[in-house]
Amino acid sequence: MGKGKARTRTLSQSTSAFSSSNFSSFSYQYLSLCILSIMEAPVEALIAAVVSFVFISILFAFLALLCRKPSPNPPFLTSNSLPFTVTTASAPFEESDSFDTALHRVSLAELAAATRNFSPESIIGDGTFGFVYKAQLPSGVTAAVKKLSSDAFSPQGLRQFRAEITTLGRLRHPNLARILGFCSSDHDRLLIYEYLEQGSLDSWLHDDDLEMNCSVSLLTWPVRVKIVKGVAAGLKFLHDECQPPVIHRDIKASNVLLDGDFQARICDFGLARHMDGSRSHVSTQAAGTLGYMAPELREGMVATAKADVYSFGVLMLEIASRRRPSWPVREEGGPEVSLIRWARKRIEEGRLKEILDPRMEVGEEKMGEVEGFMAVAYKCTEESARKRPSMGEVVSIMDQLLQETTVS
The missing domain is CATH 3.30.200.20 (Phosphorylase Kinase; domain 1)
Incomplete structure (x- = not known):
């Protein structure tokens, strides 16, 4: 017992000296107590002391981590190094x-x-x-x-x-x-x-007041064919001659302007997208206008040039019939159906005159052109995009079928 007490006094003096040195923190004092416990306490107390020490050490480390000041962003994450300008919702969309x-x-x-x-x-x-x-x-x-x-x-x-x-x-x-x-x-x-003198095609088709102000109907069959051929030529340019190709994605009557000679000009490219050289489609969400939108876009599929072809076909039927694509048509003694379904059924049955605007005079000598016109519109509005022609093919077909169409 005497030797044990001597060792205890010696260890106590050593730990006291150790505590008064440069390492006089609370942790080391607590460690000294743990060492004394090793000599005098039973095994259970020893285990409890060690666990307590570890717990307190972890707690102090966690608190120290929380108190650290955040370091600045690394150079490779600063806005100056990004390949685009970073703006916020409140920042003006101007010089940036x-x-x-x-x-x-x-x-x-x-x-x-x-x-x-x-x-x-x-x-x-x-x-x-x-x-x-x-x-x-x-x-x-x-x-x-x-x-x-x-x-x-x-x-x-x-x-x-x-x-x-x-x-x-x-x-x-x-x-x-x-x-x-x-x-x-x-x-x-x-x-x-x-500035284009005649305004939008939509106004000429559906604004009765505009037509009534004219002494004669200006939207004759030859004029309508000229407008269609102009839109087709513009789309062919976008799809086949631009690098990279451009998909308009919103072809409709209000996005076709007319100059003094009723030459068509496609406008409003707000939804237009470029196609990469490695892709034939644009992977974006559905865009377009009700009545003109291709079936595959309504189903959430990607946009391709064939979606523009479908909208063009709808526009052809609208120009010929003077009916809005977004308005349903009532079948004879039947339910209301879309303009596309109504017109395609009549094309299949050869009832072409029923599609034509009744205010537009079309002589029998022009019915061959009407047949070719409707055949192109029918192909462009196929449900399957793969069955639709390209705009280059549309221009070629119309040039062959309607080459004698002139505007008097």
Whole structure:
């Protein structure tokens, strides 16, 4: 017992000296107590002491980790090193975006003066994202100015604004509307197009007041065929001659403008997308307008050039019949069906005259052209995309079938 007490006094003195040294923290004091316990306490107490020490050490380490200040982002994660500009929802969509430098950037003050401060009397149309104004630019050029509404600042609206500029701003074709410039100022977004005297095809087809103001019907059969051929040529250019190819994705009557000679110009490229060289489709969510949208898009499949072909076929039937694709047609003594189903049934049965606009006079000598016209529309509106022709094939077929069609 005496020797044990001596060892205890010696160990106690050693631990006391150890505690008074540079390592006089609480942890080491607690360790000293644990060592004394080894000499005097039973095994159960020893185990409890060791477990307590480990627990307290982990607790202190965890608290120290929480108190650490976060380190700055590594250089490879800073916004300056990213291949795109990082913006937030509240950031203005302006200088952070790159636009085609070939386009003329116009100030908001110039456009306000050109449209008489965006007077209601200057409005010549409206679209999905705002009103269109007739403007007299300082250069003397008459233009159409689309002033985007607040909806244009949604993610979709901003994408469409960019797509319109980057796509249409770089394309030149007789059957595509020309964009002359744009304005991006604070929270105002405007697009400037060439002014086309006859406005939209949709107005000529469905605005009775517009037709009544004319002494004679201007949408004769030859004029309608000319419009269809112009739209077909524009789509062929987009699909076959652009690099990379472009899918419009929203072909419809309101997106076809007419110049003084009723030459068609495709406009509104807000939903347009480029196809990569390695792909024949665009992997995006469904886009388009009810009544014109291809069946595969309604089912959630990817967009291809054949979706534009389907919309073009719908437009052909709309132009020939003067019926809106989004409005159902009542079958004789039967239920209401879509325009496409109604027209395709009559094409199959050879009842072509029933499809034609009754206000349009078509002589028997033109029925051969009507038959060829309807055959093309029928092929373009096939349910299966694989059965539809390409726009290049459509142009070739129409040139062969309708080569004698002229506008008097």
